[in-house]
Amino acid sequence: MKDILEIKNLSHAYNQGIPTIQDFSFSLKKGEIVAILGPSGIGKTTLLRIIAGLEGVTHGEVTISDKIVSNKNFLLAPEKRNLGLVVEDRALFPHLNVERNVMFGISHIKKRESLAQEYLSLFKVAELSKKYPHEISAGQQQRVALARALITNPDILLLDEPFGALDKNLKSELYTETKKIFKDKDLSVLLVTHDEEEARYFSDRIIEFRKDKIIIR
């Protein structure tokens, strides 16, 4: 299967110079779900931000669909990478209702309203389309965030602790539903989590970030 994402000898340090990621290499295949597992502060989210183009790299390179998107001298803007991003706090735009949130990334498409309804139905939140983020539950917000990310038909979906704020029952319900959707759509997904159970259940492969080494399972 073809690699959709390739990371070669990646290193990153913030302004203070302390390295967050050192000489990390990895690849993600089309339709594969990979979990990056590790404790807080180990550099998992930074890795996701680098892939999204929200952070630069100090060394190495990132390739998406055979195109170099990040290296020491070049950083392709996030909006040009065709990625989806879902974060723990959902980051739904509070001034837009559910439908408008989902349509945000496809404002240039004519049939955006019907497409939005299709994705909202897929995640079982179609009846909430006119509600505002603060009027719906955390689980419903997460479904909306996933619909918003998927509607743009991204090459890779980046999930940063997406189920972190949910209770156990809601989590397992969402795991099953979303994994099925991702597999049906043959989507490449990179999940960042500190929850081993979530990583094992959700992904095809686990990469564990530890303080002194990286383990690929």
Place this chain on the structure above:
Amino acid sequence: MRFSKIFSFWHSLPFFILLLFLSPILIILSSVFTDYSENWNHIYEYVLADYIMNSFILVSGVSMLVIIIGSLTAWLVTNYQFFGKRFFEWGLILPLAIPPYILAYTFTGLFDSNGTMNEIARSVLNLQQNEVLFPNIRNIYGAIIVFSFTLYPYVYLICRTAFLNQSRSMFEVGRTLGLSQASVFLKLALPLVRPSLIAGTMIVAMETLYDFGAVDHFAISTFTTGIFRTWYGMYDLTTAMQLASILLIFITFCLVIERTSRKNANYSTVGSNFKPTLVKKLDSFGSFLCFLACFVPIFIGFILPLFEILNWSLRFNAGFFDKQFFSISLNTIFLSILSAILCTFIAMTINFSIRYKNSPTIKSINPFLNIGYGVPGLILAVGIVQLFVFLDKNILNSLEGYFLTGSLFGLIFAYIIKSYALANTTYEAGYQKISQTIDDSARVLKSKGLNLLLRVHFPLLKTSFFTSILLVTSEVVKELPATLILRPFNFETLAVSTYIYASEERMVEAAAPATAIILIGLIPIFFISKMIRTSRIEKSE
């Protein structure tokens, strides 16, 4: 970083605005290196010492009084339960709605030998017409009272926050070590809020030094009146600029002290061991004393001038709202709203650039853009006139006569520079409430630059937008010296109109514009009082 990136719109805009904001100030400072005229020698030999001495006495007197009023009232409302406490918590900032020059005019009307208070005293005590009960207020001591009772809220506000953040454990330990209630305040609480006290007093000192209207009305020779007279009396702009430079250098020195004191302001005890103050209930006598201590500043700084203005208004019969008043009000509203909108848009764009580009260089520029707030309106006006004369002569020379000089551009430019800090603070606070993940999500969803600003940030920062418009509007309405110098010929605003009537001793006619200024000045008070009420609720929880 690539060349095109450094010179992108969002990167270059803050630098361009900084250059615009700094130009008039740099022009003023450059005058130090030009030749000194005979007028300068005259000023240096005969009046400079007076300017320095009067400014020094004024600033020292006002500083001492505001420290006493501001810190004492703040201590009382944070530590004691007494009659009216809930009102005083926010009511103590009401005098901020009245600019010092209006208080000066009303005090003249109240306490002159034929003023309202002396008239009332004569009729109540059955005194002769030549008998004067209240002393003359038109002197430097009167000015100290005027400034102190309009500006003490700055110290009050800062001290109140600092006192709220002090842990009661410290005072309990102090009491067990033998300190009385009064000693706890003087030996513990006050030294602990020293940095806040210095910061508040510095703001007051600078506001006192900037003032033109009040000192001019009381005929006190200070730097600002000196600059004005040198320019409009001696027609010597260069010497006026040289005088302004001295004041500017001194103000910069004050600002450095203020910043340093804030840097070391980590005297607070907020942390895991923080215990909020236990509010002590007082007996009737104690409650009465506290009530009096808090009521007197509001009475002198707000109620008395309001009473006098009301008195003038009643005597000013039907002509109160004449055609001229409406025309002047329209001028003021047009100018203030236009300046507020422009200033707010600039602050929004700069803060967006900082957020969007996340560049340490742009971030470091922003505090320098606030510099206009620390420059007296009079000095700013002098710098802008010079800048516009230069631009008219050298860049726009193809046009007939002067295009920028003497136009509304100068006035709006001055207002924007002077009020930018207010708009900026509002936006900084607004942006702090928007999570970075919102931006990240929007970026990944292909929203960037102007699209991100208009579709995400602008709607989320609507409150900041309107707050900024209101704050800047009310600040612009009060601004006197810059308006006086930069206004086009025969163009009047409420502040200028009040000044002109007062300088011609037509106090009764000054009532209409003065009332309008006070009403508009109450807008930011409403916002601050709302914040005060919220902070109280948080503490009580």
